[in-house]
Amino acid sequence: MKITSFDPRKHGYHFANRFVTHVAPGIVTRGLCGGMSMGALDHWRNGIAAPNHFATAEHGNDLGGAEVPAEGGRLQSAIYERQVHSLTTALVYNRWLFGPGSVADGHRASVGAEFTEIRRRIDAGRPCLVGLWSLGQNDVFGGHQVLCYGYETTPMKLYVYDPNHPDQECELRPFDVPDRGVEVCAPGISDGYRGWFAADVYNWDEQPPWTPRYVDLAITEGIRINGSTDVAAGGGLEVTATIKNMGQYPSRFKNLYVYVRDPKGFNADHLLHGAEPGVTMLQPGESHTIVRRSDTFAAGAPGNYRVGVSYLSLTDRWCDLSAVPGTRSFVDVAVHPPNAQLVHDRWVEVPESATEPVGAGVTIKPGDQIALTGRGAIWAGVWFTGNNGPEGWVDWITDNPRFPLHGRPDARQFSLIFRVGDEAWTYAGPEVPRRTYGGAGGDLQLWINDDVHNNGTGAFNCRVQVWR
Template sequence: MLKKLDFHPGRNGFHFRNDFTNQVLGVIKTKGLCGGMALAVFNYARHHLPIPTHQGGAGYWPGYLDQGQLLDQGVPPNNSRLRTYIFNLQMSSFASAGPFITAPWIGRRDNYNWALNDEFPKIKRAIDQGKFILLGLRSDRDGDPIGHQTLCYGYDDSNGLHRLFIYDSNHPDEEILVDIDTPDHPLKHCHADGTSAGETYRGYFVQLELDPLHPDALTEITKPSYLDLVLHQGITLAPPTGSDGVRRVGQPLTVDFAVRNVGDYPAHAARLGVRITAPDGQVSDTLLNSTQPFTGLAAGAIQPIRCTAPMVGTQPGIYKLQPFYVVANAPFVVLFTDARGIVPAAVDVELRERIITPGIPIPKIIAPILTSIPKG
C-alpha cells in the first residue's frame, strides 16, 4: 500500500538548498541546518501556514567571502529572522540525535536489518496514525560520523517495496525516495525517476515522531512567525454586467485583491489567480487569472491584482472565491489564508439563473471545464 500525508516538498518545503555554513564560537565551521529545516517545514505545515516563497537562486542572498571561500550563497544570512528560526530548531533537534552514533563494529548488514525489521515498521505505523517522522540518515562516507536529517511523510510497501518519501533539504522542491536495498548496499537515496540523488547512507532511524494534532514540547512552542507573501486586501467584485444589476451564471466576472510582502526579501510566484469552487464542489484554478504578470515583489511592497473571466458558472448557486498563487518552481497551488487574522481570505458570491429573453436566439455556451493544477 502507498500512503502519503498531506505534504509535498514542492508546495510545503523551502525553495532553497541547505547550503548553510555555521560559525561555532567564531572559529569552528559546520555545514548545514538540515534538522532545523525539516522541523521548520513540519511546523509550517502543521499550522497550515504557507512556506516563504524566497528562491535560493534569485541573487538576493549573495553570501560572503571567508579566506577566499564564498559561503552562505543562496541562503538567508546570519541573524536574519528566517535563519534564526531554522537555527534554533536545529539546536533542538540534537536532543534526539544520539542514534546517529554507532559502535565501530556496526556494519552495513546490521543497518540493513535495523531498517528492514525495526525502523520501517515503526515509520509505517506512525504515518498510518497521521504522524510525520524526523528521519535520521546515517552517512556511509568516511569522516562523516553523523549524517543527515530529513522529514518523512509517506511510505510504499506494495509489491515488495520498502520505500519512504522524504523532504530532503539538499534537494528543494523535489520528492526524494529512500528504498531499503541489499545487506551490502543498505539504502537507495534517489530522485523520483530512480536515479541516484548523489548521497550514500548506510541506514536510517526514527529520530522523532511528529504529531500535527498533538505536538510534543519541542514543536509546541515553535509556531512560525515569519511569512512573506500574504493577502493585504481581500476580494472585491466589480459590479454585475447585466442591466438588472444581478449576478447571473454565464456572465463575465472581474475580481480585485491585493498582496503584500511582509518578509525581509523578495517574494516569488509563477502566477496569481482566484480559485472558483462551484455549488457542486467542482474546482477551477484556471478561469480567473491575473491580467498582469507577477515578476516578484520587494520586501514591504504591495501589489494590486485584478483577475477577469469572460464567463463564470453554469449552474445557479453559491460560488466560493479564494485567491491563490502558484509556486515559482513547481506546479502547486497555494491558497491564501487568513494567516494573520486581518483579512478574510475567501468570499461567497451568489450567481442566479440566467434570464432567457423570448424570441432572441440563445448563443451556444460551452461550459468551462473546471480543472485544477495538482495540489499535491
C-alpha cells in the same frame, strides 16, 4: 504504497542545506537539515508553501548570489530555531550517540523495526522526521535528517524530502547487500548512510499548530467583498485583496490568481477572470492589490461559491496564501435565486443543560438557503475556567469522540454546532453566513459541542433563517 499530501516541490525549501552557523566563538556547525525538515513539515501542516526564494540551477538565485539565506537573518533564524527543536530531546540525542555498531546492523534495523515505525506514522497521515546514521560508526556529526512523506513495501522504499537536494522527489531505500547500508537517491543522486531511524519529535499535539516564523507572500488586506457575501444570481460582485511580500528576499512565482469554485467544487475562474496579468515577482516589502468585478456573477446558477487568491509557483504548484490576523485567503459567497423568500426566522435557545440535540422546529429541504446567528454564553463546567460564547474554546480543537464534533480543524470544544437530519455535526459558532444547503434534507438540530452536558450553566441563543 501510501503517500501523504506533502510535496517537496511545494513545502520544501528551494535552496540546498549548505548553512554554516557560528554558534559561539571558535564553534562552527555545518548544515541545518533538521530545521529545514521540521520547517517544511510546518508549511505542510499549516497549509502553506515554502518561501518563494530560490537558489537553484533551474530557477536562478534570489539570495543575492549566496547559496543560503544570510546567517542571523529572519529566515535563517527561523530554520535554526527548528534545528534546535529537532535535536534537543533525550530520545533523539541517544539515537544519534548509540546507533548501530556496523553498516550491516544499520541496514537490519532500517528494514525491520524502524521501517515498521515510520510506516505506522505515515499510515496515520503524518509525515515522519527520519534520522540517517553516517557510514562511519564514530562519525556522530556526519548524520543527516530528512522528512519521509510516503513509503512502498515492494520494493521497500521511503519517499523523502532531503534538504540537501531542493525541489527533488528523493527515495530512501536499502541496498540489496546489507554491508552497503541505505541510500538517498534520485536522478544523478546517490548518498550512502549506515541506516535510518524514526526521529519524529514533531510537536503534533500543540494546538493551534506551530506557526511558521517566516512567511513571504501573505494577504494583508481582504479578501473583501464589496457589499454582501449573499448575492442574487446574476448580480454584481466586486472582490479586493492586497498581497505583500513580507520576507527579506524577492518572491518569484508564475501567476497570482483569483480563483472561483462553484457549488460542486469545479473550476469557475472565468467568473472573475483568473490570472493577474503582468505580476510575477514582489520585492521585499512590496504590495500588490487585486480588484476584480463581475456585473453578472453566477448568472442562473445559485449555490455556494468559494472565491480566493492563490498563486502558481515556479515549480508549477498551486499554493494558498498566508493571511495575517484579521484577513482571510478565501471567502464563501452564497448565490441565491432572485425570487427566494424568507420562510423561517426564529430564535432557538440551546441550554448547556441539554443532554440531547435541540430541535429548531424547522425542516430543511434540498436547495434551501440557511443562515445561523449565535449569541449568549455558557460556563462549560470545567473548573477554573470562565464563560465562553458560541465560538467555543478557539484554541482547543478536539479529536475526542465523546464530543459530537471531533477530528476536524473546526472542532472547537464547547462551541455552538448544528446538523440537518442524521448528517454529521458542523461548527456554527457566532455565524453561519447565508448559504445554499446541498444535502438530502431533514430537521435542523442545534447543540453544544460538549463531552459532559448538564454540568455547567448558561445557554446559547441561535437565530435560524431559511429562504426558499
